[in-house]
Amino acid sequence: MKVEYRVYLGIGVFVLLVTVVYFFWAKEYGGAMMLFGTAGLGILPALYLGWWKRRMDPRPEDVEEATMAESKGAVGAFPDHTIFPFVLGIGAFLTALSLVFGAWTAVIGLSLIVFAATSATLESRRGGAV
Amino acid sequence: MTIAEERSELAHEPDAGGHHGPSGIYKWLTSTDHKVIGKNYMYTSLVFLMIAGAMAMIIRAQLVQPDGHIVSQQMYNELFTIHGSIMLYLFAGPFAFGGFANFILPLQIGAPDMAFPRLNALSYWLYLTGGTTMLMGFFVTGGAAAFGWVSYAPLSSYTNSPGPGPDLWIVAIALTGFSGIFTAVNLVTTAFYLRAPGMTMFRMPIFTWNMVVTGILILIAFPILTAAMVMLYADRHLGTHFFTVAGGGSPVMWQNLFWFFGHPEVYILALPYFGIASEVFPVFAKKPIFGYKGLVFATLAIAGLSTGVWAHHMYTTGTVLLPFFAALSLLIAVPTGIKVFTWIGTLWGGNLQFKTPMLFALGFLVTFTMGGFSGVMLASPPFDFAVHDTYFVVAHFHQVLAGTAVFAGFAGFYYWYPKLTGRMMRESLGKLQFWIAFIAFNMTFIPQYLAGLRGMPRRIPVYLVSDHVTFLNQVSSVGAFLTGFSFLIWLLNLWISWRKPIAAGDNPWDGHTLEWATSSPPPHHNFTSLPPIRSQRPVWDQNHPEYADYNTEHDGTPKKGVEAK
Structure with missing residues (x-):
């Protein structure tokens, strides 16, 4: 989960920096609001993923040496045909x-x-x- | 090695393997299999490409003569509006993130399906109905929307664009917008939660990485577009004044909202195709991709920067902070340049095989780099003030977007067609299609740069002999017709492969990534067994253990203590 978390966090923090620069330089509030909202779209998922990262052991897909046998339980339940x-x-x-x-x-x-x-x-x- | 018990259980479900599901049209209507939905997306978007291409032919026919009379001026406006809207909303995006990503992404990470298969099916139906809604505009009183694909206020107000056609366009964009959002949720969730053991984030193929970043960008950009459409509809019918000066609104706000979606959107359209090129180059150069992490970080950098450059489409409004947007726009050239150099680095010293997918990928590299350079020129405000709204801009965005979507799109189509169908396309026809398309495409758009520099404005149905652009337009039109002809060769190729199939086998190109580890076409739930994932190229490692990535240095020489054969 570490990489997933950092991808979102990186985008969120970068856009937040752009927001601050834009807000104080352009002094234009519409664009600053849109940028601020976009920063939130990066940071909110990052917080969720970060919260889980602290509470989970690395999953088999996060471990470089993992073997197929380490995958525990069903991958998921997938629907078949439905109208x-x-x-x-x-x-x-x-x-x-x-x-x-x-x-x-x-x-x-x-x-x-x-x-x-x-x-x-x-x-x-x-x-x-x- | 076989997959774990729990994974292989999937293969023993009653409806797996032998798979006694419905067939025919009912199967098509009810399937939640990512492969069926991916193919639906792909073929539907290619039909839309043909429709938009036919419109482009009419537009070019109109411009052959200075005072053309092929279509009425109103019809001309409708044609270029719907041509642009189809290409951007219904072809370039859905072909990549609905078609290729749906089919390929779960295969590349070793997943049995997308994370939310029913949501996936819903997003296809919203896309199809949205596209149909857009085309319905031609059959209502007053005709289709005629305000350009950007729908600028106040031209898009009810006073200036009355009738149901523009409303159908708004509804179509909203429906396809939701479809895109649902697909993006699916792509990101699938890549985060359904990877096979050992498939760490930094072992995901570059195509999958690019689709994750595209998904994140869609989630940022599309909701803004949908919100803007709601505001536009409210202005037209509910008496609000978001974009009308008379009621205290601001037409420039439309441009801000639209381009805050629109600029990430061009990267949403481009990044998947960058991903396709990044898959094709290493396979046909027999090398691992050069600078894997550099490509990943360049993609993330493009995503971050793309949210801060929206107003470079609005330099001439006089309401934007020029140095800020010019600086950020020029900065985007850095990660994009990194990508171009990593692709060249991948080809450098490789054992190159000029198969059809490779030719199309190289064609993409050339047209994209040309269009990219004119993009850097346009990022500079003094130059942009001179050529804003001229054919220079038209040539620029066709080279970057149409060049990318068509050349890299066909590279991907030829590359993955064996996996899609279990059949090969004919190489000779593919190469013929490439050379005609490549020459004709550049013949269409390079003269448009020159016409733009001579001051020819975009979106005009007629021009004057004294403008000195007649010859340039004629060359451009001939190029356009030849490009159209090259698509007929593709259709012929498709028809031949359908009538006289050549079996492809599981891995006809000696591919590197997991989609080549399963049969062609893949079985229900994709895999019966997976190779061990110990590098970015698990299938290569399995097929060439002596040159496996975990045994060799980057340049192919064996690591210490490993004996190469």
Whole structure:
């Protein structure tokens, strides 16, 4: 986790430095705000990764000499085939189109979104396609 | 060595290995396999490339004569707007981070799939529907959006751009923006949490590194674009005044928001292709990549710097701090230069094989370096004031972006096509395509630099004989048509490989990285076994133990105590 943490921290701290220079030199607050927010997008994930780095032993993927046998437990549970991302996508599409063609497409779109989101969650809870 | 029990369990799941899933169109609609989604992304974005390319042909046909009448002036505006929007939002980005990264990244780090497969599928559907939404603009009253891909205020206000076409464009950008954000979350999480044992961060292939950095940049840049689109929509329909002077807003704020997304965006488009070149060069030079850590840190430096250069697109607004943005823009040339030198260092003294992927990668290196130099020129405010909004800028960004996406993109396509399909493309047709594309591409854009220096503004449908740019435009147009022709050769190559397949085998190029350790195309969940990962080139180490990286110094000589054969 050390490298992952430092990648984010490096970007965050660098942008923070740019923010300070820009703020005092340009005296323009819009750009300084955007830069400050960007620095946060680097530093916040860095804090999360750093928090875990302190509490975890190095994972097999962080150890240069690790063998395949050191990987403990399943890598993860991966869903197989499911129609719900497609339904959700079409729902989002129809909902977005309502901004152009009027609210009626949103009625169909939002129903599809609710249906797909609930069904996908239930699918996970059943433990079928996780 | 085989993979651990827990890893190999994956291969014994009921639906793995033999894999009795649905087939046909239902498989396409329901798959959450990163390989299927990656291929969907790749082929969809190539279709968008063909559509945008056809638009470019019409634009160039219009400019052959000083007073062209191929299309109406309104149609011309719509064409260059949608051409730019497709190329930037629907082709260059999704082809790389949706297509290549989706397919290749999990394979390169030894992962069975992406971290969030269903989110991955959703992001493809949002991309497809977003792209469709953009094209729907041509079929509504008033036509498609016609304000350029940058959508500057106040031209994009409802008064100046009425009708549903611009709204469809806004919705399309929002949908594809969300698609990009979801893909970025997936890429970063996968690279951080699903690597195989021994695959440390500093053993990840450069392509994977570049995709991680691209993902981080997407997460920084795309939300700003989506927020800006919401504000633009609110200005057009809900009576807000973010970008209108009359209501106390500021049109320049649009430019600030847009380019705060837009400049990281050009690196989001370029970094994946740098990654592809960094994979192709070492394989066809039979050497490890030169200066691995230098490349990684150069990529991170580009990412950091790219967030502080947005206003170099706005020098002529007179509202930006010129020395600050000029300095940071010029600084970007340093890490970019490091990359170019590490690529040359990789080729230097290598056993070079000029296969099609290598030719395309070299073509990328040439066009990108040329475009990069004109970029350094444009970073200087006095020069930019002279050529802002001329064809010089058009030539610059086509050489860096189109040159990168097309040449490095095809390098990657030819390189990984055997892994995608288990088939080879024909080398002779590939080389023919490369040489026509390379000559024609430069024939298209080098005259545009000269036209720009003579003062020809961008986005104009007609010009005067007295402007002395007619000949330059004619050369450019012929180049464009030839470039278009080179794509037909590619289609022919694809068709031949489909009709008369030549089996590729698992590792046709003697590749270095883990994607070449599995079958072509890879099985469900990718690997039945993994080689031990002891260097940045695990597959090379396995296939050439006498020259394995952990046994040799960087120049290939054996380490002390190791006997080379």
